[in-house]
Amino acid sequence: MREASHKDGKISKHPGVPWVTSLQTANSLTPEATPVAPDMKKTCLKPQAASPPIGLGEEAGSCGQTLSESNHGNGGPMTTPRSVTWSSPAALRSGLLPALLAFHPKMAAPVGPMKFWKPGTDGPGVNLSEERQSPAESGCVSVIYNPYVSLSIEQQRQKLPVFKLRNHILYLVENYQTLVIVGETGCGKSTQIPQYLMEAGWTAEGRIVGVTQPRRVACVSIAGRVAEERGALLGHEVGYCIRFDDCTDPQATRIKFLTDGMLVREMMADPLLTRYSVIMLDEAHERTLYTDIAIGLLKKVQKKRGDLRLIVASATLDAEKFRDFFNQNETSDPSKDTSMILTVEGRTFPVDVFYIQSPVPDYVKSTVETVMKIHQTEGDGDILAFLTGQEEVETVVSMLIEQARILARTGMKKHLRVLPMYAGLPASEQMKVFERVSHNVRKVIVATNIAETSITINGISFVIDCGFVKLRAYNPKTAIECLVVVPVSKASANQRAGRAGRNHSGKCYRLYTEEDFEKLPQSTIPEMQRSNLAPVILQLKALGIDNVLRFPFLSPPPAQSMVQALELLYALGGLDKYCRLTEPLGIRIAEFPLNPMFAKMLLESGNFGCSQEILSIAAMMQIQNIFIIPPNQKSQAIREHRKFAVEEGDHLTMLNVYEAFIKHNKSSQWCQDHFLNYKGLVRATAVREQLKKLLVKFKVPKKSCEGDPDPVLRCIVSGFFANAARFHSTGAYRTIRDDHELHIHPTSVLYAEKPPRWVVYNEVIQTSKYYMRDVTTIESAWLLELAPHFYQQGTHLSLKAKRTKVDDH
Numbered sequence: 001m002r003e004a005s006h007k008d009g010k011i012s013k014h015p016g017v018p019w020v021t022s023l024q025t026a027n028s029l030t031p032e033a034t035p036v037a038p039d040m041k042k043t044c045l046k047p048q049a050a051s052p053p054i055g056l057g058e059e060a061g062s063c064g065q066t067l068s069e070s071n072h073g074n075g076g077p078m079t080t081p082r083s084v085t086w087s088s089p090a091a092l093r094s095g096l097l098p099a100l101l102a103f104h105p106k107m108a109a110p111v112g113p114m115k116f117w118k119p120g121t122d123g124p125g126v127n128l129s130e131e132r133q134s135p136a137e138s139g140c141v142s143v144i145y146n147p148y149v150s151l152s153i154e155q156q157r158q159k160l161p162v163f164k165l166r167n168h169i170l171y172l173v174e175n176y177q178t179l180v181i182v183g184e185t186g187c188g189k190s191t192q193i194p195q196y197l198m199e200a201g202w203t204a205e206g207r208i209v210g211v212t213q214p215r216r217v218a219c220v221s222i223a224g225r226v227a228e229e230r231g232a233l234l235g236h237e238v239g240y241c242i243r244f245d246d247c248t249d250p251q252a253t254r255i256k257f258l259t260d261g262m263l264v265r266e267m268m269a270d271p272l273l274t275r276y277s278v279i280m281l282d283e284a285h286e287r288t289l290y291t292d293i294a295i296g297l298l299k300k301v302q303k304k305r306g307d308l309r310l311i312v313a314s315a316t317l318d319a320e321k322f323r324d325f326f327n328q329n330e331t332s333d334p335s336k337d338t339s340m341i342l343t344v345e346g347r348t349f350p351v352d353v354f355y356i357q358s359p360v361p362d363y364v365k366s367t368v369e370t371v372m373k374i375h376q377t378e379g380d381g382d383i384l385a386f387l388t389g390q391e392e393v394e395t396v397v398s399m400l401i402e403q404a405r406i407l408a409r410t411g412m413k414k415h416l417r418v419l420p421m422y423a424g425l426p427a428s429e430q431m432k433v434f435e436r437v438s439h440n441v442r443k444v445i446v447a448t449n450i451a452e453t454s455i456t457i458n459g460i461s462f463v464i465d466c467g468f469v470k471l472r473a474y475n476p477k478t479a480i481e482c483l484v485v486v487p488v489s490k491a492s493a494n495q496r497a498g499r500a501g502r503n504h505s506g507k508c509y510r511l512y513t514e515e516d517f518e519k520l521p522q523s524t525i526p527e528m529q530r531s532n533l534a535p536v537i538l539q540l541k542a543l544g545i546d547n548v549l550r551f552p553f554l555s556p557p558p559a560q561s562m563v564q565a566l567e568l569l570y571a572l573g574g575l576d577k578y579c580r581l582t583e584p585l586g587i588r589i590a591e592f593p594l595n596p597m598f599a600k601m602l603l604e605s606g607n608f609g610c611s612q613e614i615l616s617i618a619a620m621m622q623i624q625n626i627f628i629i630p631p632n633q634k635s636q637a638i639r640e641h642r643k644f645a646v647e648e649g650d651h652l653t654m655l656n657v658y659e660a661f662i663k664h665n666k667s668s669q670w671c672q673d674h675f676l677n678y679k680g681l682v683r684a685t686a687v688r689e690q691l692k693k694l695l696v697k698f699k700v701p702k703k704s705c706e707g708d709p710d711p712v713l714r715c716i717v718s719g720f721f722a723n724a725a726r727f728h729s730t731g732a733y734r735t736i737r738d739d740h741e742l743h744i745h746p747t748s749v750l751y752a753e754k755p756p757r758w759v760v761y762n763e764v765i766q767t768s769k770y771y772m773r774d775v776t777t778i779e780s781a782w783l784l785e786l787a788p789h790f791y792q793q794g795t796h797l798s799l800k801a802k803r804t805k806v807d808d809h
Contacts, residue, residue, distance in 0.1 A: 153229050157195075160188030162344050169193060169342065170200050173278065173309050177302055178326040178339035181313040184346025185495075186502065189313050190282050191226050194255045197278050202309075203254035207277040212260040214288045216242040217423070223247075223257040243593050244622075244683075244690045261290040264297065265593065268542050272301055278309040284322070285314040285491070287526035287555070289536055296552045297543070299326060316491050318523070319343075325554055349501040351463075355514040363466040363511045364392055368399045370509055371444055374462050375407075375416060381461020381506070382443040384451060386496050388470045388485050393420045396446045414440050421447035433457055452495045463500040465493060467512040473530045476564040478740045479722065481532045482766040487516075491523045526555045533557055533565040534596050538574060541581045542590035568722060571790045572600045588698050592691075594618065601719025602691060606701035608715040613655055613705055615695065617712070619688035620654040621762060621774060623680040627747075630675070637675035645749040648709055649759070649776035651716055653749050658684060714786065717778050720760045721787035725772065726780070727755045733772065736783070736791070745771040758783075 157163060162183060172179045183189040190211070197209045213219045223240035232238050239248030241258040248256055258266075260281070267273060279298060284291060298310055312322050319341045327339040360366060367385050374383055387393050397420050404416040419433050433445045434457065445457060449469055469488045474481040488496075493510065500506025510517065528536075540548050549562065569575045574586040574596060581587055585603065592599035598618050605614035620626065629637045644656040661681045664670040671678035695702075705711040717724075725733040725742050733742045733755075742764065744751050750759070762774035783791050 153231075157188075157192060157229065160192060161346055162188035162192050165342070165344060166192075166196050170196060172340050172342060173197065173202075173311065176338055176340045177306070177308070177328070178310045178312065178323070180319045180322045180326075180339065180341045181311060181344060182319050182341070183313065183315065183344030184498075185315045187344045187346050189344060190222050191229065193280060193311065193313070194226065195229065198254055202277045206275070208253065208275050209255050209278045209280070210263065210273075210276045211255065211257045211280045211282055212263050212291070212294065213257060214260060214283050214286045214291055215423075216245075216259055218283070219257040219259055220247075223255075226255060226257075244687045259290070260288060260294045261593075264290050264293050264539055264543075267297060267301075268539070268590070271543060272305055273308065274305075276308065278311065280311040280313060282313045283315075284312045285316050285523075287524070287528070289527045289531055289533075292526055292528045292554050293536055293539065295325070295554050299552050302326070303328070316495055321554075325552075346502075349503070349505045351497050351501040351506050351508050353497055353508045353510060355510050355517065356512060359513065363387075363468070364396060366511055367396055367446075367464055367466060368403065370464050370511075371400055372403050372407075374509075375414070375442060375444075376412075378462065378507075380442070381504075382445065382457070382459045383462045383464065384445045384447060384457065384460045384499050385464040385466075386447060386449065386451065387466050388468050389448060390422045393422050393446045393448060400444055400446070414442055416444055417441050418444045418446065421445050421451055423448065423450055449492065451499065452492060457499070458503055460499050460502065461504065461506045463496055463506065463508040465496045465508060465510045465512075467493070467510060467516075469524070471524065471530070472527065474532045474561065476558065476560040478735070478738050479532075479564060479568070480735075480740065480764045480770065482764045482770065484766050487512075487520055489521045489523045490517070493517060493520065528553060528555055528557045529561075531557075531561075533561050534568050537562070537565045538569060538581075538586075538590045538596055541575070541579075542587065546580065569596060571722060571787070572596055572719075574600070584698075592694060594622075594691075597719045597722070599719075601715055602695060603698065603700060604718045605715050606695075606703060608705075608711040608718070609701075609703045610705040610711040610715055611695060611700055611703050613712050614715055615688050615691055616658045616684075617651050617655050617716075618691055619684045620658050621651075622687050623677070623684050626654065626657060626677050626680050626684075628675045628677055633675070640674045643674070646709075647749075647753070647777070648713060649750050649756075650748050650774045651776045652709060652712065654774075655712070657681070661685075713776060713778055714782055716776055717760055717782045718786050720762065721783055721790055723761050724778070724783055725759050725761065727757050727759075731755075733759065741770065742772050743769050744775055745773045748773065748775045750775050750777070 151159070162169075169179070169181075181189055181193070190213075194209050194211050197203070203209055211222075213222065219240040219242050223238055224234055227234040227236075227238040230238055234240075235247040236249050236252050238255045239253040239257070241248055241256060241262050243259065243262065263273075263279070273279065281291065281294060281298075284295075295312075298308075302308055302310065310326065312326075323339045323341050327337055329336045329338055364387070367387065371383055371385060385396065387396060397418050400416065400418040404418065408415060417437055421430060421433050433443070433447075437443055443459065445451065445460075451457065465488070467488055468485050469492060470483055470485050472481060473484050473486075497508035497510075500508050537548050540551060545551055549559075566575065566579055569586075570577070570579075572589065573582060574589045576582050576586075581590065585600075588603055589596050589599040592602065594602075598621070602611075602614055602618055605611035608614075627637070627641050629641075644653050644660065646652050646656065657676065658681070661667075661671070661676070662685075666682065666685065668678045670676075671681060722737060724736045726736060728734045728741075730741075733744070734740065735742060742761075744755070744759075745765070746752075750756065756777040758778050758780045759772070759775050760778055761772035761776075763772075765771050765773055
């Protein structure tokens with residue numbers, strides 16, 4: 001065993017290696033004043049058009065142009081990876097990023113131009129400090145806000161628009177197998193319909209009403225609100241179930257909120273969902289991977305369970321497509337339909353929509369300019385600005401706070417209160433956007449698409465729409481899945497505009513031309529058509545669906561993505577050559593609520609004698625933002641973080657953080673002193689316990705490597721061998737599998753160090769380049785030893801050229 005350093009809980013075969021970190025900021029400011037943009041065109045969005053039923057994406061292979069990879073760094077077009085297809089606006093293809101023009105030639109407060117697209121720097125893609133997110137956490141979360149808090153609970157419920165349709169909803173649920181409900185955000189469908197069903201007897205005799213949400217936070221927050229309305233303890237009559245957290249009582253829970261992924265996982269044990277009387281798929285328009293899987297599975301279940309009722313609910317979706325998908329009427333007689341559509345009218349007012357006439361390249365700076373111009377020239381009303389990610393939000397918030405200070409010194413009586421809103425923000429901070437302000441204060445809320453459909457903020461009169469959104473995209477040709485910034489859909493743009501018309505008439509300023517709006521896709525491409533499908537296929541196989549190509553997908557995925565996923569699962573040992581689940585490995589991998597690569601790594605950990613360490617690493621990799629870097633304490637935070645870093649890379653660094661946290665008795669003060677995310681580390685301990693139970697179930701030996709890093713590194717390779725890359729003479733890394741260029745992410749402990757020759761990584765994100773995140777140093781011989789079927793044999797999974805690369809030391 002090699003000598004290892006244990007100082008501060010470290011595990012490393014290179015003790016005392018310094019960690020040189022370069023955390024770059026994509027947005028640099030200068031004090032120069034910038035003239036505002038020219039006049040805008042105006043149109044009017046009527047109440048009915050605030051959130052029209054918009055068509056969902058076309059079937060696989062029927063979309064428009066295939067776009068080239070992003071080239072943000074030099075001002076190139078913002079596009080999706082090659083595997084994602086959609087109809088692209090001409091202006092975007094030509095590299096013209098729309099941004100706003102304002103309404104007055106001068107501004108009282110100077111706004112410095114941002115070098116956002118300076119060649120060689122990061123463009124408007126995923127920022128370097130963006131938090132780790134799963135596909136299901138990269139979008140909206142639901143926050144419950146109650147504008148009628150002064151009324152009794154019963155009066156509050158009766159104030160909601162959905163209340164007047166209570167009896168009609170119950171009638172339709174009684175008489176139709178599937179009910180498609182289209183209702184505005186804030187109409188009460190998520191909190192009230194489950195209670196109507198319970199009050200009408202759908203939870204009698206131990207039955208359950210299940211309500212799925214795409215987001216974990218939505219499950220928790222909505223369940224909490226419903227429990228409050230019921231006067232019940234959360235986890236008793238009303239509960240929730242999310243990954244690694246089951247807050248339900250098997251005997252008492254009657255209304256159960258759960259993620260769509262957890263519903264699919266429940267079907268592995270109970271394929272017909274026999275305890276459920278009604279399943280409500282909420283926020284179905286988001287079309288996440290597991291929403292689409294649940295839709296296909298529930299269609300099959302309904303054929304065997306005529307008594308199961310399904311409600312598909314959303315603020316905006318193609319209602320006819322869902323109705324037709326679930327309708328089991330094979331005749332031309334409409335009286336025999338088994339599905340029905342119901343629209344819940346919300347309180348909407350006219351919204352005037354303004355477009356730019358000529359694009360400018362920086363929507364971040366233009367957002368700030370527009371906010372300040374509105375504040376100085378428009379009447380009362382709060383402002384909601386949409387951006388793509390956390391760092392953009394924080395940048396704009398900082399710029400606006402500075403501008404507000406300058407304005408205050410000029411003697412302007414009306415002040416600004418600037419607030420961020422994004423998924424990673426603590427709930428207490430999120431709730432600040434709902435707090436009332438005095439008459440001489442205007443709120444400015446800078447948000448991601450969390451504010452698009454999942455929350456209703458009263459008092460919004462002005463909306464600024466940057467025209468872009470951050471999505472996950474998977475390229476089966478390179479086997480790379482990454483976060484990219486793409487133009488919004490028309491459905492999303494209309495939802496954003498509608499935020500200004502909830503309480504009174506409003507205005508929406510779109511940072512793109514009207515011509516570009518007309519060329520936007522009707523709706524966002526479903527995740528099923530732009531994601532790595534390995535976890536999905538594994539779940540379907542575990543549910544007994546052998547021929548996944550014939551599964552009733554609402555929007556079938558590309559065939560190449562299916563083949564790529566099958567190849568990976570075969571290489572991991574989860575499928576045999578007939579594409580059947582292997583026993584016991586494949587069945588066990590399917591039981592883990594993790595990426596199959598993590599599951600394989602965990603199951604192999606006993607063989608490498610390091611199951612204790614691998615458990616900690618796997619748990620830590622599920623948590624966002626372990627390292628905290630406050631803007632005003634950046635140097636101090638980085639200095640503290642260096643204490644945990646080791647030369648082997650990010651996985652062992654995360655292990656060191658976890659073990660030090662345990663050694664210091666899970667102290668919140670210790671986390672504060674070292675700039676670590678205390679709540680994230682507490683959650684990591686809970687995740688570890690859940691994973692530990694599975695290892696005990698599968699009789700994986702409980703072993704520790706006692707400080708020797710090699711077994712841990714080899715075990716990581718056993719799961720992530722497909723994500724291997726080799727340093728190239730060009731100064732970049734090349735993937736072994738497809739010879740694709742990659743770079744180490746600047747937040748990695750390996751960044752700015754002497755580049756290791758061989759590495760494996762967890763994931764790739766895209767800004768101006770493709771960056772590997774969570775990177776660990778390996779030896780090339782381990783690839784040949786641990787994955788000979790992948791890198792040695794001349795099969796369709798591994799070409800001879802690839803073996804040559806591995807053998808070339």
